[in-house]
Amino acid sequence: LNVGGEEFYLDLLFYHIKLRCYVVIELKTGSFKPEYAGKLNFYLSAVDDLLKTEIDNSSIGIILCKEKN
Numbered sequence: 001l002n003v004g005g006e007e008f009y010l011d012l013l014f015y016h017i018k019l020r021c022y023v024v025i026e027l028k029t030g031s032f033k034p035e036y037a038g039k040l041n042f043y044l045s046a047v048d049d050l051l052k053t054e055i056d057n058s059s060i061g062i063i064l065c066k067e068k069n
Helices: 034-050
Strands: 012-016 021-028 060-065
Touching (some): 021 034, 034 060
16 A cells, blocks of 8 residues: 555455455464554555545454464
8 A cells, every 4th residue: 555655565455245345454473462453543544545435335454463362
């Protein structure tokens, strides 16, 4: 994604046809850290601004961490 002249790279980006929304998935190799949620929210806002059309619903974000705690 190009935001403000800078390139940002999502781990995975899908489009759910039945829900009519983009799904952003962030993959992390360790345990959850609060800054992951902030980064994901940034990506969701960027996807909604750049890719979403009038007929699409708001994007969904998922963070998958290696450790469950």
